[in-house]
Amino acid sequence: MQKDSILNIILVGVGLCIVCGAVISTVAVSLRDQQEQNVIFDQQSKIIDAARLLEVYPSSQEALASIEEVVVNLNDGQPSSFPPQQYDLDSILRDPSQHTVLNGSEDIAMISVRENLSKVYIEYRNNELKTLILPVRGYGLWGTLYGYLALDSDLNTIVGLEFYKHKETPGLGAEVDNPNWKKLWNGKKVFDENGLVQISVIKGFSNPQSTDYSYEVDGLSGATITSKGVSNLLAFWLGNEGFGPFINNLKNKEIKLSDV
Ligand SMILES: Cc1cc2nc3c(=O)[nH]c(=O)nc-3n(C[C@H](O)[C@H](O)[C@H](O)COP(=O)(O)O)c2cc1C
Numbered sequence: 419m420q421k422d423s424i425l426n427i428i429l430v431g432v433g434l435c436i437v438c439g440a441v442i443s444t445v446a447v448s449l450r451d452q453q454e455q456n457v458i459f460d461q462q463s464k465i466i467d468a469a470r471l472l473e474v475y476p477s478s479q480e481a482l483a484s485i486e487e488v489v490v491n492l493n494d495g496q497p498s499s500f501p502p503q504q505y506d507l508d509s510i511l512r513d514p515s516q517h518t519v520l521n522g523s524e525d526i527a528m529i530s531v532r533e534n535l536s537k538v539y540i541e542y543r544n545n546e547l548k549t550l551i552l553p554v555r556g557y558g559l560w561g562t563l564y565g566y567l568a569l570d571s572d573l574n575t576i577v578g579l580e581f582y583k584h585k586e587t588p589g590l591g592a593e594v595d596n597p598n599w600k601k602l603w604n605g606k607k608v609f610d611e612n613g614l615v616q617i618s619v620i621k622g623f624s625n626p627q628s629t630d631y632s633y634e635v636d637g638l639s640g641a642t643i644t645s646k647g648v649s650n651l652l653a654f655w656l657g658n659e660g661f662g663p664f665i666n667n668l669k670n671k672e673i674k675l676s677d678v
Pocket of ligand 1: 586588591592640641643644
């Protein structure tokens with residue numbers, strides 16, 4: 419067969435495609451476990467960052483060792499006996515028997531369904547709850563933002579807010595990852611004296627003289643939709659459909675820490 423015949427060109431092209439495809443799929447399959455592990459490491463590092471644990475513990479390993487995972491029933495705000503290591507949010511969200519479909523007015527975070535069980539993280543210091551770290555998610559402009567909100571032992575003061583996955587635009591909505599913006603969350607309060615969720619991202623700058631200063635975080639400029647999405651997801655997850663009942667039970671000591 420001639421080297422530059424049509425048949426030879428087609429055979430070489432097809433052969434190359436098969437060889438390259440085989441190499442790529444072999445690499446993809448062999449790296450899958452590693453990629454899944456990296457996703458878990460990334461989420462763990464966001465939990466540690468949200469709770470600012472590296473300011474207290476010398477290493478991530480020691481920080482992680484201080485945290486207990488607890489699966490909470492969001493319907494009654496009580497801890498469940500479900501084993502945390504078997505918890506899989508993706509399968510819960512696919513299984514109608516394990517989640518609740520939210521109606522329009524309930525769904526302020528625009529997540530459509532809410533898991534009945536959620537896995538939360540509790541950092542204990544001297545056998546006392548020091549930090550409660552809650553998984554949160556909600557729609558921004560381009561997709562759902564996934565993150566962790568860490569509350570101090572008063573269950574009202576924010577320690578930190580970190581997102582580990584989102585589709586917002588770099589330089590605009592993706593400024594949720596800007597360390598300077600993330601710093602603004604530390605010390606803000608989530609509930610007012612009546613127990614209502616007040617924390618929100620406002621448009622522009624929060625005024626230190628304002629009576630609402632402790633509930634307000636500066637908006638992301640040019641990204642009001644993402645900012646609103648962050649306000650909405652916090653309102654949802656701190657409210658009655660989210661962790662509100664669990665937080666109230668903890669505050670009212672209706673859950674003994676030893677049970678958790
Ligand atoms: C290509 C493109 C990407 C954008 N990405 C975002 C984004 O990630 N988050 C966001 O809130 N707004 C984004 N916007 C801007 C919104 O459409 C909207 O104008 C903005 O949220 C209004 O914010 P402002 O009132 O602070 O200007 C984007 C706009 C364009 C053209």
